[in-house]
Amino acid sequence: MLTADDPSPLPPSWAGGILTIDLDALAANYRSLRDRLAPGIVCAAAVKADAYGLGARKVVPVLHAAGCRTFFVAHLAEGVEIRPLLDADSTIVVLNGAMPGTEADLHAHGLVPVLNSVEQVAAWRSLARVRGTSLPAVLQVDSGMSRFGLSEDNLRAMADRPDALAGITPLLVMSHLACADEPAHPANHAQRASFLRLRDLLPPVPASLAASSGLFMGDVWHFDMVRPGAALYGINPTPGWPNPMRPVVRLQARIVQTRMIGPGTAVGYGAAFIADRPSRIATLAVGYGDGFPRAIGGHGTAILPARPEIGLPIVGRMSMDCLAVDVTELDDTPLPPGTALDLIGPHCPIEAAALAAGTIGYELLTGLGARYHRIYTAK
Numbered sequence: 483m484l485t486a487d488d489p490s491p492l493p494p495s496w497a498g499g500i501l502t503i504d505l506d507a508l509a510a511n512y513r514s515l516r517d518r519l520a521p522g523i524v525c526a527a528a529v530k531a532d533a534y535g536l537g538a539r540k541v542v543p544v545l546h547a548a549g550c551r552t553f554f555v556a557h558l559a560e561g562v563e564i565r566p567l568l569d570a571d572s573t574i575v576v577l578n579g580a581m582p583g584t585e586a587d588l589h590a591h592g593l594v595p596v597l598n599s600v601e602q603v604a605a606w607r608s609l610a611r612v613r614g615t616s617l618p619a620v621l622q623v624d625s626g627m628s629r630f631g632l633s634e635d636n637l638r639a640m641a642d643r644p645d646a647l648a649g650i651t652p653l654l655v656m657s658h659l660a661c662a663d664e665p666a667h668p669a670n671h672a673q674r675a676s677f678l679r680l681r682d683l684l685p686p687v688p689a690s691l692a693a694s695s696g697l698f699m700g701d702v703w704h705f706d707m708v709r710p711g712a713a714l715y716g717i718n719p720t721p722g723w724p725n726p727m728r729p730v731v732r733l734q735a736r737i738v739q740t741r742m743i744g745p746g747t748a749v750g751y752g753a754a755f756i757a758d759r760p761s762r763i764a765t766l767a768v769g770y771g772d773g774f775p776r777a778i779g780g781h782g783t784a785i786l787p788a789r790p791e792i793g794l795p796i797v798g799r800m801s802m803d804c805l806a807v808d809v810t811e812l813d814d815t816p817l818p819p820g821t822a823l824d825l826i827g828p829h830c831p832i833e834a835a836a837l838a839a840g841t842i843g844y845e846l847l848t849g850l851g852a853r854y855h856r857i858y859t860a861k
């Protein structure tokens with residue numbers, strides 16, 4: 483069933499590609515992650531990059547209804563976009579913190595910055611001084627990823643200065659795991675040990691280390707809050723193991739035309755595919771201009787939903803607005819123009835498509851373009 487406020491203004495039949503987002507599966511994924519936590523541990527949600535390409539305006543209210551009250555975005559503008567969707571009972575944390583000069587804007591929109599550096603701490607402290615009030619913030623420590631966060635030296639210098647956090651109310655101390663998708667990687671334990679040590683240099687506040695994959699590594703990684711993103715959207719948080727999450731995204735591409743070609747006939751730019759047998763080729767109306775990765779040409783698979791057992795190879799180089807699929811194995815199954823094949827779906831998971839494109843599910847989802855007809859389903 484379609485939700486009433488389907489955001490795509492154009493009829494679905496106009497679109498070459500159809501992106502269906504299952505909001506019930508999204509909510510179920512949130513609840514299943516939360517149910518893995520001991521009572522009292524907070525399950526936040528990463529909704530940065532437009533909720534991993536799925537549409538933050540749709541995703542955020544569903545997560546709120548499922549019980550989520552802490553949302554992580556990367557940029558000020560992303561926080562401003564979702565702030566009106568949430569009541570004052572919800573906290574929106576801006577992972578990158580405030581760019582210089584935007585501290586007052588961040589505060590005015592009711593957003594909480596992550597303070598990643600001494601400069602960001604100083605800027606937030608001075609805004610608090612100017613306002614004559616205390617301002618909430620999340621403190622990030624660098625436990626070994628060398629990306630964001632205060633270093634051990636920074637923290638020791640701060641610990642020697644009683645006014646280092648004057649006017650700042652720390653809500654949380656956080657860090658991020660670099661190798662949680664490989665639970666046995668020694669960097670995980672090193673980061674956890676470093677996190678524990680660095681946390682002790684700060685006032686006692688709740689702590690957070692794990693995102694999707696870290697959540698599945700077990701209780702000692704959960705601390706007081708976990709911050710999953712990918713798993714909510716159906717990306718497998720346990721690579722190499724069966725996906726414990728429900729699929730949220732289905733991407734379909736519609737057939738424009740089919741043709742029979744003989745052996746030796748080329749398909750697409752650069753004649754990169756040459757048929758070695760009499761072949762039936764379908765041209766689908768999705769290309770790299772839709773954000774579907776061009777690198778999948780020659781590697782990926784499409785599925786006709788009625789024949790899920792047959793993987794249909796995406797052949798040749800992908801064009802901006804179309805791609806070619808070898809549908810020979812379907813024999814003479816009718817494939818009238820407009821027929822939809824799955825590019826991401828129950829029988830072609832995100833991970834498989836991403837692997838075929840030489841990338842990861844995260845990049846595949848966040849790259850999903852604006853040209854698809856989007857359908858949000860909910861019971």
Ligand SMILES: *Cc1c(COP(=O)(O)O)cnc(C)c1O
Nearest residue numbers: 528658693694709710711712713
């Ligand atoms: C993106 C991000 C998350 C969510 O990560 P997933 O792997 O998608 O669960 C959590 N914390 C931080 C700091 C992030 O940048």
